[in-house]
Every structure is written in structure tokens, then in C-alpha cells.
Amino acid sequence: xxxxxxxxxxxxxxxxxxxxxxxxxxxxxxxxxxxxxxxxxxxxxxxxxxxxxxxxxxxxxxxxxxxxxxxxxxxxxxxxxxxxxxxxxxxxxxxxxxxxxxxxxxxxxxxxxxxxxxxxxxxxxxxxxxxxxxxxxxxxxxxxxxxxxxxxxxxxxxxxxxxxxxxxxxxxxxxxxxxxxxxxxxxxxxxxxxxxxxxxxxxxxxxxxxxxxxxxxxxxxxxxxxxxxxxxxxxxxxxxxxxxxxxxxxxxxxxxxxxxxxxxxxxxxxxxxxxxxxxxxxxxxxxxxxxxxxxxxxxxxxxxxxxxxxxxxxxxxxxxxxxxxxxxxxxxxxxxxxx
Ligand code: HEC
Ligand code: HEC
Ligand code: HEC
Ligand code: HEC
Ligand code: HEC
Ligand code: HEC
Ligand code: HEC
Ligand code: HEC
Ligand code: HEC
Ligand code: HEC
Ligand code: HEC
Numbered sequence: 001x002x003x004x005x006x007x008x009x010x011x012x013x014x015x016x017x018x019x020x021x022x023x024x025x026x027x028x029x030x031x032x033x034x035x036x037x038x039x040x041x042x043x044x045x046x047x048x049x050x051x052x053x054x055x056x057x058x059x060x061x062x063x064x065x066x067x068x069x070x071x072x073x074x075x076x077x078x079x080x081x082x083x084x085x086x087x088x089x090x091x092x093x094x095x096x097x098x099x100x101x102x103x104x105x106x107x108x109x110x111x112x113x114x115x116x117x118x119x120x121x122x123x124x125x126x127x128x129x130x131x132x133x134x135x136x137x138x139x140x141x142x143x144x145x146x147x148x149x150x151x152x153x154x155x156x157x158x159x160x161x162x163x164x165x166x167x168x169x170x171x172x173x174x175x176x177x178x179x180x181x182x183x184x185x186x187x188x189x190x191x192x193x194x195x196x197x198x199x200x201x202x203x204x205x206x207x208x209x210x211x212x213x214x215x216x217x218x219x220x221x222x223x224x225x226x227x228x229x230x231x232x233x234x235x236x237x238x239x240x241x242x243x244x245x246x247x248x249x250x251x252x253x254x255x256x257x258x259x260x261x262x263x264x265x266x267x268x269x270x271x272x273x274x275x276x277x278x279x280x281x282x283x284x285x286x287x288x289x290x291x292x293x294x295x296x297x298x299x300x301x302x303x304x305x306x307x308x309x310x311x312x313x314x315x316x317x318x319x320x321x322x323x324x325x326x327x328x329x330x331x332x333x334x335x336x337x338x339x
Pocket of ligand 4: 121122123124125130133134154155156157158159178179182184190191192193
């Protein structure tokens with residue numbers, strides 16, 4: 001009854017305005033129609049379930065309709081149970097007062113499990129009881145879980161849209177699947193991530209660290225976000241900086257004061273894997289083969305200094321990065337000990 005009275009009240013106050021603002025949008029039309037004519041949206045759980053099934057595409061038993069024509073789209077309606085059951089006074093001071101019995105979140109936790117209790121990290125609007133910044137307390141005509149908006153739109157109501165101008169976007173973030181990595185309310189992980197460290201990434205990526213022989217310490221420790229932005233950047237592979245700057249975040253910059261540099265040295269990842277390797281020093285290839293990626297064996301044979309190099313590894317004589325002379329010779333190779 002209360003709901004009808006409520007509708008009539010709105011009808012009386014707002015009819016003129018509504019008729020002007022209704023426009024031709026069918027969704028908004030249905031909204032108003034369903035408000036005026038009680039019963040248009042069925043609050044039956046069955047309808048709710050159908051609506052959920054249509055929007056999520058989850059496997060449900062085939063409906064009885066086997067005709068070629070698809071059944072008319074089920075009207076979407078998600079009602080908050082105490083509202084649809086007209087138990088207005090379970091939240092409001094009385095059936096006739098708008099003021100709430102008590103403020104959220106306490107109000108909500110009279111019926112819902114207190115998901116803020118015993119959590120270390122709480123999303124600010126949730127902690128402050130601003131549930132209605134994300135949920136309609138009564139009903140939604142479009143979204144599950146009484147949400148005002150879905151996907152990233154919900155989040156970008158308050159957060160800067162970090163996707164808008166970025167060139168490289170992480171697919172799940174771009175798709176608005178923020179909830180695949182974040183809890184919207186509260187949990188025990190920094191930044192409300194659903195899992196901490198690399199475990200979050202292994203939800204979707206193959207765990208390339210597990211069986212690796214040589215592991216780069218930050219990757220092994222799950223500090224993936226020390227090198228990657230989890231959302232979006234302007235750099236390929238979502239790295240926070242390009243090499244070599246990325247590496248200088250943690251390693252001493254050995255290029256800064258070098259007299260001679262190996263031509264390709266700034267491209268650290270041509271020789272090193274950033275995560276793991278089967279080779280020592282994270283080398284992309286065995287050190288006996290690495291150099292031949294770019295240097296021809298026959299050219300090397302012609303070099304005077306290689307006359308008695310034998311099978312010695314290149315890096316017994318050459319520094320792979322920098323040198324005091326243009327041949328990048330290590331001190332010992334410049335004046336080899338007499339044999
Ligand atoms: C689950 C709790 C809950 C139930 C049940 C509930 N309401 Fe509300 N209602 C709220 C909250 C929360 C607000 C927002 C109050 C605020 O921000 O101050 C609200 C706001 C309102 C408002 C103010 C206008 C608006 O929409 O913001 C009206 C009118 C209202 N409710 C009527 C009703 C009626 C009529 C019923 C029963 C059919 C009902 N409510 C059931 C929680 C509830
Ligand atoms: C009087 C009890 C009661 C109060 C108070 C209450 N709720 Fe609910 N709420 C329910 C019931 C019952 C359901 C349906 C639960 C279900 O279907 O599993 C529900 C469902 C919901 C859902 C949707 C869940 C879904 O799966 O679709 C949301 C969101 C929600 N409530 C938010 C709130 C918020 C926010 C408040 C406080 C403003 C609140 N509730 C207060 C009883 C209550
Ligand atoms: C920042 C937005 C945001 C705020 C603020 C917020 N919620 Fe939610 N809530 C969500 C989202 C998003 C979901 C859907 C989660 C999902 O689908 O996994 C959700 C789901 C829920 C559900 C359904 C849980 C379930 O497992 O089905 C309840 C109940 C709920 N919220 C209650 C509340 C209450 C109570 C408050 C205030 C104390 C609140 N929410 C504040 C975003 C929010
Ligand atoms: C009603 C406004 C509002 C909405 C909507 C909102 N947030 Fe927030 N969020 C905040 C505020 C305020 C903070 C705390 C200040 C800050 O860190 O910017 C915050 C902080 C965060 C943090 C950092 C938490 C921490 O402990 O450092 C994450 C992660 C986050 N929000 C994710 C989300 C996601 C994901 C959504 C969408 C599901 C969302 N937010 C929607 C207001 C909002
Ligand atoms: C692949 C997982 C993933 C997805 C998807 C994702 N995030 Fe995050 N988000 C993270 C991680 C990890 C952090 C923590 C980064 C850090 O500690 O530097 C974070 C941090 C945040 C922060 C806090 C930023 C700060 O500096 O305090 C906000 C806000 C946020 N995310 C919002 C969103 C929104 C909105 C979406 C959807 C558009 C989203 N996230 C999608 C993983 C993700
Ligand atoms: C919800 C699933 C999901 C999670 C969780 C996830 N990713 Fe991704 N990630 C993807 C998808 C999908 C792609 C695109 C796949 C492709 O291009 O092959 C991707 C691509 C990437 C790329 C390559 C981007 C490019 O431009 O080529 C990087 C780097 C990346 N993810 C890092 C991470 C890190 C670090 C984490 C953990 C913080 C993480 N991902 C967690 C789904 C996920
Ligand atoms: C030391 C910095 C660093 C750390 C730590 C790091 N990455 Fe990366 N990651 C990179 C760089 C650099 C690339 C690009 C490599 C390239 O272009 O060859 C990359 C590439 C990727 C790619 C894309 C691979 C492809 O071939 O498209 C994924 C996925 C990825 N990283 C996930 C992760 C995950 C998950 C973690 C944590 C376990 C992690 N990264 C830790 C630097 C790092
Ligand atoms: C977040 C910090 C961090 C970043 C960024 C980082 N490293 Fe490291 N790296 C370490 C730590 C810690 C170690 C282990 C301690 C050590 O040997 O100095 C290490 C070790 C190494 C090693 C030696 C591995 C071994 O087996 O001895 C190489 C090679 C290396 N890093 C290359 C790089 C390259 C190339 C980059 C840039 C793409 C880079 N690192 C970026 C932290 C980092
Ligand atoms: C041409 C191939 C090549 C390039 C390019 C390269 N490295 Fe190396 N790097 C090596 C080799 C080979 C070793 C092993 C040297 C040894 O064992 O004496 C090494 C060793 C290292 C080590 C370990 C040093 C130690 O003493 O344990 C670090 C750190 C490192 N490189 C960082 C970098 C960074 C940062 C860049 C980019 C600025 C880079 N490398 C570019 C080939 C390369
Ligand atoms: C990605 C390609 C690449 C790899 C891998 C590479 N180099 Fe080079 N190297 C070059 C280029 C390009 C030059 C400059 C042109 C030239 O002189 O051939 C150069 C120059 C040199 C020079 C100095 C020659 C001069 O005249 O200035 C030495 C010594 C050298 N490399 C040794 C090595 C050693 C040792 C390795 C293996 C650890 C190696 N290079 C791996 C591309 C590479
Ligand atoms: C026994 C020490 C020694 C070893 C081992 C060695 N080199 Fe050299 N290399 C030298 C010396 C000394 C020079 C100086 C040029 C000369 O003597 O003509 C040189 C010069 C070079 C040059 C420059 C050639 C030119 O004329 O521009 C390249 C490139 C080079 N080495 C690559 C390699 C590679 C690749 C390996 C491993 C397959 C290697 N070296 C192994 C001592 C060595």
C-alpha cells in the first residue's frame with residue numbers, strides 16, 4: 001500500500017514535470033510507468049532470477065519457449081527485498097517519515113553481515129556509511145546488486161579516469177572489470193586488491209615464476225607493480241618506465257659515468273629477461289650464444305686480440321656493458337697476465 005501512496009504523492013507533485021522530462025527514451029518511460037502502475041515490474045524472485053540470467057548469460061535450464069522468436073526481453077528490475085515487501089519502517093523511522101532509524105552502515109548491518117568488521121583496509125565511502133553513493137537503497141531498473149552504475153563508470157564517479165588518455169591499457173581495467181582485482185568494500189589487502197602480490201596476477205596469467213631456475217628478486221617477491229602499472233600507462237607492456245630508467249629505480253646507474261658504452265646497452269631486455277631465466281644473471285640466452293645474436297663468428301675470428309681466445313667466454317675479456325676503451329675490455333684483458 002505504502003508504495004502506491006508514495007507513487008501517488010510523486011504523481012501529484014511531479015506530474016507536470018515528469019511529462020515534460022520523460023522524453024521518448026523507452027527505458028525512462030518504463031521506469032515511470034512501473035512507478036505509476038504498481039505491479040508492472042514483478043517483484044517475484046523468479047523475475048529477478050530471469051533478469052540476472054539474461055544479463056550474466058549464466059547457464060540456466062532452457063526456458064519453455066521453443067519457438068523461433070526470441071521471448072520478449074524480461075523487464076529488468078531489482079528490488080531491495082525490505083523495500084519491495086514494503087517494510088519501510090525497517091529502515092525509516094516510521095512508514096510516514098523519510099528520516100532513517102539510524103545512519104548507515106549500522107542500519108544496513110542490522111540485516112547484512114558487517115563486512116567492515118575485522119578488516120584492515122576499508123574503502124572510504126563505505127566506512128563513512130555513504131552506501132548510497134553506489135547503491136540505491138530501494139531498487140534498480142537496470143543493475144544488479146542495486147548498483148547506480150556498472151563497471152568502471154561506478155568508480156570513475158569519484159576517481160580520476162586513468163584510462164581516458166593512456167595509450168596502453170590493461171585489458172581487464174579497460175573492460176571495466178575493476179572488481180576482478182578490487183573488493184569494493186573492505187578487506188585485508190593494501191589498495192583493496194582481492195589478492196596480494198603476484199597471486200593477483202596469476203588469476204589470469206600463467207605463473208611463469210613457479211618453475212623458473214633463476215628469478216629476478218622483485219618478481220620473485222611479487223612486487224610486480226614496482227615495474228608495471230596495473231591499469232594503464234603510455235609505455236609498452238604497461239611498464240612504469242622504459243629501460244634503462246626502469247632498472248635504475250633499484251640498480252646503480254653504471255652508464256652515467258661510463259667512457260665507452262656497448263652500442264646496445266640501453267636496451268637491457270635484449271640481453272636480460274625482466275622476470276626469470278634458465279641462465280645466470282637473468283640472461284636471455286646462454287652467455288656462449290648471446291653475443292653471436294649480433295656478432296658474426298667469422299668477423300670475430302679475424303680480430304687480432306682473439307688469436308688465442310680459444311674457448312674462453314667473451315665476458316672473461318669483455319665487459320658486456322661499458323668500458324674504459326672502445327673494445328670494452330676488462331682490466332685483466334687489457335694487460336693479460338703473462339703465461
Ligand atoms: C533498506 C532500507 C530502506 C528501506 C526498506 C526503505 N528505504 Fe527509503 N531510504 C533509505 C535510505 C538509505 C534513503 C536515503 C536517505 C538519506 O540519504 O538521507 C531513503 C530515502 C527515502 C526517501 C527520500 C527520497 C529518496 O528517494 O531519496 C523516501 C521518500 C523513501 N526513502 C521512502 C521509502 C518508502 C516509501 C519505503 C517503503 C516502500 C522505503 N523508503 C523503504 C532506505 C530504505
Ligand atoms: C531489513 C533488512 C535489511 C536492511 C536494513 C538492509 N537490507 Fe539489503 N537486503 C536485505 C535482503 C533480505 C536482501 C536480499 C538478500 C538476498 O537476496 O540474498 C538484501 C539485498 C541487498 C543488496 C543486493 C544483493 C543482491 O545480491 O542483489 C544490496 C546491495 C543491499 N541489500 C544493500 C543494502 C544497503 C546499502 C543497506 C543499508 C542502506 C541495506 N541493504 C539494508 C535486507 C536488508
Ligand atoms: C564504491 C561503491 C560502493 C559502496 C560505497 C558500497 N558498495 Fe556495496 N557493492 C558495491 C559493488 C560494486 C558491489 C557488487 C559486488 C560484486 O558484484 O561482486 C556491491 C555489493 C554489495 C552487496 C551484495 C553483496 C553480495 O555478495 O551479493 C551488499 C549487501 C552491499 N554491497 C552492501 C553495501 C553497504 C551496506 C554499503 C555501505 C556500508 C555499501 N555496500 C557500499 C559497491 C559499493
Ligand atoms: C563515492 C566515491 C567513490 C566511489 C564511487 C569509488 N571510490 Fe574508491 N575511493 C574513494 C575515496 C574517497 C578513497 C580514499 C581517497 C583516495 O585514496 O583517493 C578511495 C580509495 C580507493 C582505493 C584505494 C584504497 C586504499 O586503501 O588506498 C581503491 C583501490 C579504490 N578506491 C577503488 C575503487 C573502485 C574499484 C571503485 C569502483 C568499484 C571505487 N573505488 C569507487 C571514493 C570512491
Ligand atoms: C589487474 C588488476 C587490477 C584491475 C583490473 C584494476 N586494478 Fe586498481 N589497482 C590494482 C593494484 C595492484 C593496485 C595497487 C597499485 C600499487 O600499489 O601501486 C591498484 C590500485 C588502485 C587504486 C589506488 C591508486 C592509488 O594510487 O592509491 C585505485 C583508485 C584503483 N586501483 C581503481 C581501479 C579502478 C577504477 C579499476 C577499473 C577501471 C581498477 N582499479 C582495475 C589492480 C587492478
Ligand atoms: C582479470 C584478469 C587479469 C589479471 C588479474 C591480470 N591480468 Fe594482465 N592481462 C590480462 C589480459 C586479458 C591481458 C591481455 C592479454 C594479451 O594481450 O595477451 C593482460 C596483459 C598484461 C600485460 C601485457 C600488456 C601489453 O600491453 O602487452 C602485462 C604486462 C600484464 N598483463 C601484467 C599484469 C600484472 C602485473 C598483473 C598483476 C598485478 C596482471 N597483469 C593481472 C588479464 C589480467
Ligand atoms: C624489474 C621489472 C619487472 C618486474 C618486477 C616485473 N616485470 Fe613484467 N615485464 C617487465 C618488462 C621490462 C617487460 C617487457 C619485456 C619485453 O618487452 O620483452 C615485462 C613484461 C611482462 C608481461 C608481458 C609479457 C609479454 O610477452 O607480453 C607480463 C604479463 C608481465 N610482465 C607480468 C609480470 C608479473 C605478473 C610480474 C610479477 C610476478 C612482473 N611482470 C614483474 C618488467 C618487470
Ligand atoms: C624493484 C627493484 C628492481 C628493479 C626495478 C630492477 N631490479 Fe634487477 N635486481 C633487483 C634486486 C633486489 C636484485 C638482487 C640483488 C642484487 O643482485 O643486486 C636484482 C638483480 C638483478 C640481476 C642479477 C641477477 C643474478 O642472478 O645475479 C640482474 C641481471 C638484474 N637485476 C637486471 C635488471 C634489469 C635489466 C632491470 C631493468 C629491466 C632491473 N634489474 C630492474 C631489483 C630490481
Ligand atoms: C649485450 C648484452 C647485455 C645488455 C644489453 C645488458 N646486459 Fe647486463 N649483463 C650482461 C651479461 C653477459 C652479464 C653477466 C656478466 C658477468 O657475469 O660477468 C650481465 C650482468 C648484469 C648484472 C649483474 C651484475 C653482477 O655483477 O651481478 C646487472 C645488474 C645487469 N647486467 C644489468 C643490466 C642493465 C640495467 C642493463 C641495461 C642498462 C643491462 N644489464 C644491459 C649482458 C647485457
Ligand atoms: C643485440 C645485439 C648485440 C649483442 C647481443 C651483443 N652486441 Fe656487442 N655490439 C653490438 C653493436 C651494434 C655494436 C657496435 C657495432 C660494432 O662495432 O659491431 C657492438 C659492439 C661491441 C664491441 C665493441 C666493438 C667496437 O669496435 O666498438 C664489443 C667488444 C662487443 N660488442 C662485445 C660483445 C659481447 C662480448 C657480447 C656478448 C656478451 C655482445 N657484444 C653482444 C651489438 C650487440
Ligand atoms: C682473450 C680475450 C678475449 C676474448 C675471450 C674475446 N675477446 Fe673480443 N677482443 C679482445 C681484444 C683484446 C680485442 C681488441 C681488438 C683487437 O685486439 O684487435 C677484442 C675485440 C673485439 C671486438 C671488436 C672487433 C673490431 O675490430 O671492432 C668485438 C666485437 C669482440 N671482441 C667481440 C668478442 C666476442 C663476441 C667474444 C666471444 C665470442 C670475444 N670478443 C672474446 C679480447 C677478447
